Amino acid sequence: MQPQIVSAQSSINDESSVDDEISIESDTEQWSFHGQATYIAQQKNNFRSSYYGQNSLLNKSEGDGLKSYSLSATAFVGTRLWEGAEVYWNGEMFEGTPFSGQLTGLGGFYNGELQKGAFAPPIYYTARAFIRQTIGLGGGKESVESDANQLAGNIDKNRLVFTYGKFSTLDIFDDNIYSHDPRTQFQNFAIFSMGAYGYAADTKGYTYGAVVEWYHNDYILKFARLALPTVPNTAELDYSLTENYGDQIELTRSHLLWGQPGAIRGLFYQQKAFMAGYQNAIILGQQTNSTPDITNVRQSATKSWGVGLNVEQAINDDIGVFGRFSWNPGTTETQTLDISQSISGGVSIKGSYWSRPNDTLGIGFAVNGISSSQIEYLQQGGLTAFIGDGALSYGSEQIFETYYNAKIYKDLYVTLDYQRISNPAYNSARGPVNIFGIRAHFEL
Structure with a gap:
């Protein structure tokens, strides 16, 4: 779920000389090779727990005193095909184990690298394989620097970009310069992304589909149709893009506020897939005198939708703030996170103030909620893919995260991270959970 398709671009003056244009053309890359490796280890406290269920995050007294960890390594390869056309392939290795051996017990999960499951021993796969036509x-003109899944060169500021293949939804949508990449910034899902955004993803966090982007002056308009799994939260995507899919449209407006850059993004998405409704599960449970179960009432062509707002603003060269709001009706089971409404935000501070300009201090928060129908479903003992304590004393899930990312040597960074999660999985009878983590990240 890392932003690896499009990186930040620096502008060049429209009045550049002919010599400048020639210089830019001569720096155009034909091939690009990059790589990254990230290791994250986390440990939690022996938090208060009045009771627990099948999908609870367990404490030490309940049998889980082990750490959670993840290790990923990715090779990014790209080349130009013809004018404006580029093709990219990413090979990836991943290994990880969540707390309690499965990624359950929270609305906003603590490590964006863990995606939706446990993989040990390591697995190897193609993370991305896509073609892009500009x-x-x-x-x-804009100058584009060499980066992961980005060839150096110069492109028109106003342009159309078509992308087709396999990638992550969050590579393209819900971008934010201060909070978007769990490998280098905030790690909690509800802070580095819109918590209530039901974006398309398989169990490794990737999807398949087509995206159209229109860049025009200070505006960017994006539209995509992306594949959802044939069964929610499983590995098999529906490559037909006609039965299980998500459509999304996002408009970005860049601006200067008091001389400092910022951006506002508005997002709308809708899903059509093989999913269950919570009320249908509750009704069937009442009719059969049994615990409601969404897996018994899934139907084809079930629809859901949602909206989101994403804001970033530089205060000066070293401080930036961000905020997100997202909402969906919460009447159907989730394709991503068990979150129906979320508000998050924070601040990012470069270490220039203490003579460490390559370091970053981040402070962020998120407040998550779920719908009334999902609350009733959980109170009756129902389970989703990720949460279910057997009962529920509802309270909004509240997340605080702070990290310090330090440049140790060249392209090696080490991060200390702390998260405090109150009312985990919306249950005031459990928590708060304190999570302490360390991250090492290397890129080339």
């Missing part, structure tokens, strides 16, 4: 529409 059509220039004028408006001056």
Whole structure:
């Protein structure tokens, strides 16, 4: 779920000389090779727990005193095909174990690298394989630096970009310069992304589909149809893009506020897939005198939708703030996180103030909630893919996270991270959970 398709771009003056244009053209890359490796280890406290169920996050007294960890390594390879066309392939290795051996017990999970499951021993797979075609529409030039899944060169500021293949939804949507990459920034799902955004993803966090982007002056309009799993939260995607899919549209407006750059993004998405409704599960449970179970009432062509707002704003060269709001009706089971409404935000501070300009201090929060129908379902003992304590004393899930990311040597960074999660999985009878973590990240 890392932002690896499009990286930040630096502008060049529209009045650049002919020599400058020639220089830019001569720096155009034909091939690109990059790589990354990230290790995250986390440990939690022996938090208060009045009771627990099948999908609870367990404390030490309940049998889980082990750490959670993840290790990933990715190779990014790209080349140009013809004018404006680029193709990319990412091979990835991943190994990880969540707390309690499964990624359960929370709305906003603590490690974005863990995606949706446990993989040990390590697995190897193609994370991304996509083609991108750019059509220039004028408006001056922008210089693009060499980066993961990005070839150095120059492109028109106004342009159309078509992407087709396998990638992560969050590579393209819900971007934010201060909070978007769990490998280098905030690690909690509800802080580095819109918590209530039901984005398309398989169990490793990737999808398949087509995206159209239109860049025009200070605006970016994006639209995509992306594959959902044939069964929610499983590995098999529906490659037909006609039965289990998600459509999303996002509009970005860049601006200057008091001379400092910022951006506002508005997102709308809808899903059509083989899913269950909570009320249907409750009704069937009442009719059969049994615990409601969403797996018994899944139906084809079930629909859901949601909206989101994403804001970033630089205060000065070293401080930036961000905020997100997202909402969905919460009447159907989730394709991503058990969150129906979420508000999050925070601040990112570079270490220039203490003579460490390559370091970053981040402070963030998220407040998550679920719908009334899901609350009733959980109170009756129902389970979702990720949560279910057997009962529920409802309270909003409240997350605080702070991290310090330090550059140790060249492209090696080490991060200390702390998260405090109150009312885990919306249950005031459990928690708060304190999670202490360390992250090592290397890239080239």
